[in-house]
Amino acid sequence: EAGVAQSPRYKIIEKRQSVAFWCNPISGHATLYWYQQILGQGPKLLIQFQNNGVVDDSQLPKDRFSAERLKGVDSTLKIQPAKLEDSAVYLCASSLSNPGGQETQYFGPGTRLLVL
């Protein structure tokens, strides 16, 4: 079974530029999560989707971050414009439909972003 796929793996941009990350979850997984992991910290949720609907975006900086999952499968996370403090690893995770919270989240390899 293929795991969660993410691209690109690495990205270097200058501040005020825009960047997009792509995630393809495990086949059949209805729930998709984007986490931000700053160096030396644990991952922090940015947004959770259930199929193509947003469940939780309470910690997403909406003035610069946006995400979509139009067909309920793959997802794109965008930053526009980027700031220095956005330098982090962006992790995508997926799980089976998870209303009870018991399902395991499986993570992709992440995209390492460096903002100069």
Next chain:
Amino acid sequence: AQSVAQPEDQVNVAEGNPLTVKCTYSVSGNPYLFWYVQYPNRGLQFLLKYITGDNLVKGSYGFEAEFNKSQTSFHLKKPSALVSDSALYFCAVRDWGGGGNKLTFGTGTQLKVEL
């Protein structure tokens, strides 16, 4: 809000010795607890979880964890450490804040297993 704490930034252990990575939790209601491992330049790999039932949970690669409700702890253990176990370990708790069911992670513990 749900939270977990990992009191040790780093744990050093000799190969062949038992290892313990500590985690304590603070939740309202019943906790759903998870352990993940992260190797350099890799994503998080799931090790094990506690949802309900037996307090001793067995997971991948010989790891196990003991849920202790009275001490609000969920320590990760392995009877005999391997050099290849050297990695960053995260404890996490299911968190329903915000309307979803995200994981809230600890700050991580770097495990170093030496020959």
